[in-house]
Amino acid sequence: xxxxxxxxxxxxxxxxxxxxxxxxxxxxxxxxxxxxxxxxxxxxxxxxxxxxxxxxxxxxxxxxxxxxxxxxxxxxxxxxxxxxxxxxxxxxxxxxxxxxxxxxxxxxxxxxxxxxxxxxxxxxxxxxxxxxxxxxxxxxxxxxxxxxxxxxxxxxxxxxxxxxxxxxxxxxxxxxxxxxxxxxxxxxxxxxxxxxxxxxxxxxxxxxxxxxxxxxxxxxxxxxxxxxxxxxxxxxxxxxxxxxxxxxxxxxxxxxxxxxxxxxxxxxxxxxxxxxxxxxxxxxxxxxxxxxxxxxxxxxxxxxxxxxxxxxxxxxxxxxxxxxxxxxxxxxxx
Numbered sequence: 001x002x003x004x005x006x007x008x009x010x011x012x013x014x015x016x017x018x019x020x021x022x023x024x025x026x027x028x029x030x031x032x033x034x035x036x037x038x039x040x041x042x043x044x045x046x047x048x049x050x051x052x053x054x055x056x057x058x059x060x061x062x063x064x065x066x067x068x069x070x071x072x073x074x075x076x077x078x079x080x081x082x083x084x085x086x087x088x089x090x091x092x093x094x095x096x097x098x099x100x101x102x103x104x105x106x107x108x109x110x111x112x113x114x115x116x117x118x119x120x121x122x123x124x125x126x127x128x129x130x131x132x133x134x135x136x137x138x139x140x141x142x143x144x145x146x147x148x149x150x151x152x153x154x155x156x157x158x159x160x161x162x163x164x165x166x167x168x169x170x171x172x173x174x175x176x177x178x179x180x181x182x183x184x185x186x187x188x189x190x191x192x193x194x195x196x197x198x199x200x201x202x203x204x205x206x207x208x209x210x211x212x213x214x215x216x217x218x219x220x221x222x223x224x225x226x227x228x229x230x231x232x233x234x235x236x237x238x239x240x241x242x243x244x245x246x247x248x249x250x251x252x253x254x255x256x257x258x259x260x261x262x263x264x265x266x267x268x269x270x271x272x273x274x275x276x277x278x279x280x281x282x283x284x285x286x287x288x289x290x291x292x293x294x295x296x297x298x299x300x301x302x303x304x305x306x307x308x309x310x311x312x313x314x315x316x317x318x319x320x321x322x323x324x325x326x327x328x329x330x331x332x333x334x
Contacts, residue, residue, distance in 0.1 A: 069102070070102065073094065073096055073102045073106070074102070076094050077094065077102075077105055077106060077109060080093055080094065080109055080113075081109060084113055087116070087120075089113055089116045089117050093106065093109050093110040093113050094106055129260075132163055132259055132263050133263075135159055135163050136263065136266055136267060136270065138159070139155060139159040139267070139270060140270045142155045142159070143273075143274035144274075146274060148278060149173070149275065149279075152271065152274045153171065153173075153185045155274075156171050156185050156271055157171075157185045159267075160185075161187045161188055163259065163264075163267055164250065164258065166188075166252065166258060167188070167251065167253055167258055168186075168187065168188035168189055168190035168191070168250070168251045168252065169186065169187055169188070169190060169249060169250045169251065170185070170186040170190055170194070170248070170249045171183070171186070171246065171247075171248055171271070172184065172248075172249070173245070173246045173275065174199065174244065174245050174246055174247075179199070180196040180197060181196060181197050181198070181199055181202070181205075181224075181246075181247055182196045183195075183196070190251050191226050191228065191251060192229070193226075197223075197224040201224040202223075202235055202237075203221075203222050203235070204222065204235035204237045204247065205235075205237050205244045208237060208239060210234060210235065210236045210237075210265060211234075212234070215234070215261070222235055225249070229251045229252070231254075232251060232252050232254045233251050233253065234261060234264065235247060235248070235249050235250075236248045236249075236265055236268040237268070237272075238268055238269075238271055238272030238275060239269075239272055240272050240273060240275065240276030241276065245272060245276055245279065246271065246272060246275055248264070248267070248268045289301040289304065306322070
C-alpha cells in the first residue's frame with residue numbers, strides 16, 4: 001500500500017501542484033523584475049533629465065556670471081581705453097569693487113586717466129606760458145621802436161589786455177610838475193576813478209616793490225585803490241635807475257585763470273625801461289636843441305628845422321624862404 005497506485009497518484013498530484021506553484025513564482029518574479037526594470041528605466045530617464053537641466057542651469061549661471069563679471073567689464077574697459085588712446089580724457093572710468101584682475105585693470109586705467117589729465121593740464125599751462133612769453137617778447141620789440149612816450153602808451157594799451165586777458169589795469173606816469181601820478185592808459189574797464197594821486201599814496205612806490213608782496217595775506221592797502229577791489233589788486237612800480245617813474249595797477253589778480261605775477265612784473269619792467277629811455281631821449285634832445293644858459297633854440301635846432309623844411313619843400317614842390325636877423329651884434333664883439 002505504501003508504494004501502491006494511490007500513492008503514485010497522490011505523488012503525481014503533489015508534483016503537479018509544486019510545478020504549478022513554481023511556475024506561479026517564476027511568473028510573479030518575472031513580473032516583479034519587469035516592473036522593477038521599468039521603474040529603473042523611468043528613474044534613470046528622470047535622473048538624466050535632471051542632470052541635463054542642472055547642466056543647463058549651471059551653464060546659464062556660468063554665462064551670466066561671465067557676462068556680468070568678465071565680458072561686460074572688459075567691454076567697458078576696452079571702450080574707455082580706446083577713448084583714452086585718442087586723448088579723450090573726459091571719459092569716466094568705471095569703478096569695479098571686485099578684487100581680481102578686472103579690478104586691477106580698472107584701477108590701472110583710472111590712474112592712467114588721472115596722469116593723462118595732469119599731463120594735459122601741464123601742457124595747457126605750458127602753452128599759455130609760451131603764449132605770454134611770446135607776447136612779452138613782441139611787446140619788448142615794439143617798445144624798442146617807440147619814438148615818443150605816446151608810442152609807449154599805445155603799445156601798453158595794445159599788449160596788456162592780451163598778456164592778462166582777465167585782469168583790468170591802469171598805467172600811471174609820474175609828472176614832475178605837479179608831483180603826482182597821472183593815468184595815461186587803462187584796459188578792460190577797471191573800477192575806480194582815473195584822477196591823479198600823490199606817489200606817497202601807493203605802497204608799491206614807497207617800497208619800490210610790488211604790493212602786496214604775497215597775494216591773499218593780510219597787508220595794508222594802497223590809498224589810491226577803490227575799497228571794493230583793494231583785496232584783489234596788485235600795484236607794480238615802474239622803476240628805472242632806482243627811481244619810480246610810473247605805476248601799473250591790476251585788479252582781479254586772484255582769479256583762477258590770472259597769469260603769474262612774474263609776467264606782470266616783467267611787463268612793468270619793460271614799460272619802465274621804455275619810459276625811462278624816452279625821458280632820457282627827450283632830455284638829451286632838449287639839451288642839444290636849446291641853449292642851457294638862455295633857454296633859446298640854438299644852431300642845432302636851426303639845422304634840424306632847415307633839413308625838415310627843405311625835405312617838405314622838395315616833396316611838395318613849393319619854394320622855401322629863409323630870413324636871418326642879427327639881434328645881438330655878436331659878430332661885432334669878435
